[in-house]
Amino acid sequence: ETGVTQSPTHLIKTRGQQVTLRCSSQSGHNTVSWYQQALGQGPQFIFQYYREEENGRGNFPPRFSGLQFPNYSSELNVNALELDDSALYLCASSKDRAHEQYFGPGTRLTVT
Amino acid sequence: ELKVEQNPLFLSMQEGKNYTIYCNYSTTSDRLYWYRQDPGKSLESLFVLLSNGAVKQEGRLMASLDTKARLSTLHITAAVHDLSATYFCAVDTRMNRDDKIIFGKGTRLHILP
Numbered sequence: 001e002t003g004v005t006q007s008p009t010h011l012i013k014t015r016g017q018q019v020t021l022r023c024s025s026q027s028g029h030n031t032v033s034w035y036q037q038a039l040g041q042g043p044q045f046i047f048q049y050y051r052e053e054e055n056g057r058g059n060f061p062p063r064f065s066g067l068q069f070p071n072y073s074s075e076l077n078v079n080a081l082e083l084d085d086s087a088l089y090l091c092a093s094s095k096d097r098a099h100e101q102y103f104g105p106g107t108r109l110t111v112t
Numbered sequence: 113e114l115k116v117e118q119n120p121l122f123l124s125m126q127e128g129k130n131y132t133i134y135c136n137y138s139t140t141s142d143r144l145y146w147y148r149q150d151p152g153k154s155l156e157s158l159f160v161l162l163s164n165g166a167v168k169q170e171g172r173l174m175a176s177l178d179t180k181a182r183l184s185t186l187h188i189t190a191a192v193h194d195l196s197a198t199y200f201c202a203v204d205t206r207m208n209r210d211d212k213i214i215f216g217k218g219t220r221l222h223i224l225p
Binding site: 033035041042043044045048050055056057058090092097098100101102103104105106 | 143145147153154155156157160200202204206210211212213214215216217218
């Protein structure tokens with residue numbers, strides 16, 4: 001059984017640019033959640049996708065957007081990057097909504 | 113708005129001692145999760161607590177949930193150095209057909225040999 005994978009591992013972008021992060025969910029999982037974790041902080045919920053539809057959203061501006069594909073993999077897009085967007089971005093998949101989540105290794109984004 | 117508070121935020125303890133981490137949350141939920149995170153790593157799921165009175169144990173860690181008090185505890189028995197990590201609780205709440213998962217700020221646990 002393949003676990004949750006994320007790409008890329010690390011990324012450096014300039015303020016104002018756009019970025020796309022990718023997540024492959026664990027086999028058999030139809031739900032993907034995205035989190036932003038700043039250094040020394042707890043993960044902040046960005047949004048959750050269930051069967052290709054957004055199923056919940058945290059307090060993030062619209063420049064954070066996402067997609068879930070028919071194979072349940074997912075993308076997180078961030079437009080107009082700001083310095084404060086520098087963080088570890090984690091995705092987690094689960095068999096269904098409100099089930100145990102399994103986290104990927106994360107993507108470390110640095111905005112300069 | 114759902115708030116999740118953990119305490120303590122930092123804990124330094126000696127090997128062999130017992131201690132408890134507390135997780136309070138502000139709104140109704142019947143799903144609570146505990147995670148472990150090592151420095152520079154992702155999160156590892158420890159426990160899923162789904163009902164009032166749920167108690168789960170794995171090795172030296174035991175978690176419990178009291179939904180009436182909106183409180184979960186993570187108890188460490190006879191701590192060993194390998195348990196040094198940051199521990200997070202997270203609460204899953206469903207409002208207006210939307211799910212939100214809110215994490216606490218984490219408890220950084222340092223166990224001294």
